[in-house]
Amino acid sequence: MALEQNPVQKLILASGSPRRLDLLNQAGIEPARLMPMDIDETPKRAEHPRSLARRLSTEKAEAAFAVVRNDPVWRHSYILSADTVVAVGRRILEKTEYTEEASAALHLLSGRGHWVHTGICLVTPGGQFRQKVVQTKVRFKRLSAREIDHYIESGQWRGKAGAYAIQGIAGAFVQKLIGSYTNVVGLPLYEVTGLLAGEGFDVSHAWPEG
Numbered sequence: 001m002a003l004e005q006n007p008v009q010k011l012i013l014a015s016g017s018p019r020r021l022d023l024l025n026q027a028g029i030e031p032a033r034l035m036p037m038d039i040d041e042t043p044k045r046a047e048h049p050r051s052l053a054r055r056l057s058t059e060k061a062e063a064a065f066a067v068v069r070n071d072p073v074w075r076h077s078y079i080l081s082a083d084t085v086v087a088v089g090r091r092i093l094e095k096t097e098y099t100e101e102a103s104a105a106l107h108l109l110s111g112r113g114h115w116v117h118t119g120i121c122l123v124t125p126g127g128q129f130r131q132k133v134v135q136t137k138v139r140f141k142r143l144s145a146r147e148i149d150h151y152i153e154s155g156q157w158r159g160k161a162g163a164y165a166i167q168g169i170a171g172a173f174v175q176k177l178i179g180s181y182t183n184v185v186g187l188p189l190y191e192v193t194g195l196l197a198g199e200g201f202d203v204s205h206a207w208p209e210g
């Protein structure tokens with residue numbers, strides 16, 4: 001078994017998201033290596049948001065696995081990846097760098113519920129892929145045009161699915177949340193630690209003090 005050949009468990013986080021690293025650290029897990037994977041994140045025609053989150057998280061893990069699979073130091077590592085998709089019904093609100101798109105997304109989210117789907121993919125030391133999609137329902141209060149303008153000025157929406165970050169100012173927009181909060185930020189910790197533990201990764205020693 002891979003773990004017997006390589007008793008030191010190593011986790012590769014196949015992500016460039018500082019939020020995902022923070023969340024893992026919050027659970028006491030230090031990845032041994034960060035591998036941001038640059039994949040095409042364009043949704044397919046009529047692709048369901050949940051399917052998109054599953055597909056993209058898997059593609060990120062596959063891309064990282066392809067890099068390390070023949071590397072004697074890293075080939076038996078665990079690899080974790082994730083992808084967060086925000087959707088109103090079937091309409092996907094993609095990450096944007098443009099203020100007009102961000103403003104349109106916030107107008108759409110205002111006063112209604114939406115879903116946040118985060119796909120997580122874990123590659124085991126034996127090269128098996130384990131996947132899960134976690135869904136959280138979030139409802140925003142009605143946002144005034146002024147609130148949206150202020151939020152756009154803050155820049156906190158840049159590079160975030162749905163054009164908002166719940167861990168910042170937008171936390172105050174949330175009237176109701178059903179499900180996992182960390183899932184919205186980008187990595188559902190209950191499910192991630194459960195998946196890791198289920199595949200033999202020792203998370204028991206990981207809990208930080210405080």
Ligand SMILES: Cc1cn([C@H]2C[C@H](O)[C@@H](COP(=O)(O)OP(=O)(O)OP(=O)(O)O)O2)c(=O)[nH]c1=O
Nearest residue numbers: 015016017083084160161164165166184185186
């Ligand atoms: C909804 C929401 C998303 N986000 C972030 C999490 C993700 O970083 C980002 C969604 O984009 P992703 O494509 O899931 O991730 P990424 O490109 O930032 O990072 P990587 O693919 O390298 O792992 O939006 C928040 O930080 N807060 C939120 O409230």
